[in-house]
Amino acid sequence: MTTQFVKLTNPTSSHVEAFNKWDNDPYLIPLTRPNKNKAELERRDNMTLTDLTNRLEHHHIYLIYLNDQLIGEMNYMVDPGHLYKKESGTAWIGVTIGENEGRGKGIGFMAIQYLENQIMAHGHNRIELGVFEFNTQAQKLYHKLGYKVIGNIDNFTFWQDKMWTDIRMEKYL
Structure with missing residues (x-):
């Protein structure tokens, strides 16, 4: 099993296709985006190549490959408005293992460690x-990597016919 992480600099239509999938x-x-109600949960969106290219203005995106197959992406942005604890220079991260073949193999663990190193390298x-x-x-994974709970936002996302809390976590590198 060979896992690679590659910074996305020149998005292609095949990247857009994978992200849309x-x-x-x-x-x-339900795992990757907050939804206020059932209609939002059932909403489907498609980004364009321009959308993905524009996203690079605010996000550092890294593609996750398993044996040369694109299986996911991870990203971070610095000081977004939705931070729970407004501390300048904070990176907000997101990881998606999009393909089932990549789940349950420790790739998320490796991906976050890689992302942490990139974030530190950028100061x-x-x-x-x-x-x-x-x-x-995911909570178990983050705790294992040293993330600590700093707060909760109640009634944050809709899933299985009810509203759920968003748990905010932090880690100092």
Whole structure:
């Protein structure tokens, strides 16, 4: 098993196709984006090549490959408005293992460690993230990597006919 992380600098239509597949996957939607109600949960969106290119203005995006197959992406942005703890120079991270073949193999663990190293290399020493309360597998991963809970935002996302809390976590590098 060979895992590679590659910074996305020149998006292509095949990247857009993969991102759209993951962004519209019914299994991934409740894990990767907040939804205010059932209609939002069921909403499907498609980005364009221009959308993905524009996203690079605010996000550092890294592609995750397993044995030369694109299986996911990870990204960070610095000082977004949705930080729970407004501390200058904070990186907000997101990781999506979009393909089933990449799940349960420790790739998320390696991906976050890689992302942390990239964030440190760019001069940032704090990371914040949000994880939905029902995503216990991700919570275990973040705790294992040294992330600490700093707060909760109640009634944050809709899934399984009810509202759930967003757990905010941080780590100093």
